[in-house]
Amino acid sequence: MRVPVVQHSTRRWRARRRRALWTGGELLVTVGVVLMLLVVHQLWWTNREARHNAQRKVQALEREWGTPGAADPTAGAVPDPETGDSGSGGDDTGTGSGTGATKNSSSPARRQGTVNSAQSRPRWSQAYAILTIPRLSLRVPVAEGVSKQNVLNKGYVGHYKGTQQPGQAGNFALAGHRNTHGEPFRYINRLKRGDTVEVETKAAVYTYVVDKTLPQTSARDSGVIRSVPRSTVRPSYGYSAPGYYITLTTCTPEYTSKYRLAVWGKLRSMRLR
Structure with a gap:
């Protein structure tokens, strides 16, 4: 019976292969753990921190503004963007044939103009309203x-520079x-026509x-945040006349940033604080 002879070089090669496989396995496990920790950080920790941070900021703004006053009994109508007519029918007084009537200072149009003119431009990255x-x-x-870094990752909602402020004619995006x-x-995406969205500032609510939802468009579709919002990619979505608009934008589908x-x-309506 012949006994197989195993050379020392063969043993060394097998030992090196075992070490290489063991080291590779350890590296794969380590990489897997690191990736799992990154996923946990992104999907859980960042949400926890940002929500806590946003909640504290809301509370700070509420303390700064104090308890809001009762709603103004004459508030509720929104002036026409072209004529300034509140459409309420009972808030305007004046003389003349109608076209030259003088607006009462308590009308929604006059009060809204006063609130807007009193608003100062927020500093960059400054939280100044509550949605x-x-x-x-x-x-x-x-x-x-x-x-x-300075706004969205803190759990805040960001206001697009160059779009209108709350309550102003145009688009608050x-x-x-x-x-x-x-x-x-x-x-x-769950919002339906008729749902309400409130924006509180120091001056008013x-x-x-x-009114409408654009389910998906290009990330470069700047038309959705124009003063009169209308998609440049899907022109059937949007508006054709001036008004007082709000636009909420985010990425879609979930966990991607390909579309908007x-x-x-x-x-x-609006009411003074």
Whole structure:
């Protein structure tokens, strides 16, 4: 019977192969653990931190503004963007044939102009308003700008530079994360026509009503945040006349940033704080 002879070089080669396989396995396990920790950080920790941060900022703004006063009994109508007529029929007084009537200083149009003229331009990344969406049980700060690091990643909603401020004629356009970092706009696709969206500032509370939704468009579709919002990619979505609009934008589908989802609303009423 012949006994196989195993050379020392063969033993060394097998030992090196075993070490290489063991080392490779350890590296794969380590990489897997690191990736799992990164996923946990992105999907859980960033949400926890951002939501806590946003909640503290909302509370700070509420303390700064104090308890809001009762709603103004003459508030409720929104002036026509071209004529300035509140449409309420009983708030205007004056003389003349009608076209030259003088507006009463308590009319919604006059009061809204006073509030808007008193608003100072927010500093970059400054939180200056609170957005409330009852259907989503959402209440988050609104900050100037859409910087990821200084605004969106804090769990805030960002105001697009160059668009109008709350209550002003034109388009008050906002952006928020769909996933991670508080994900305030994760479920805005669930908003339906007639849902309310409130924007609170130090001076007033503005109530918008959801009107239209653009389910998906290009990330470069700047038309959705124009003064008269209308998609340049899908022109059948949007508006053709001036008005008092709000736009909520976020990424779609979830966990991607390839496309944008937009929800539009119209200003229904305002009340002074």
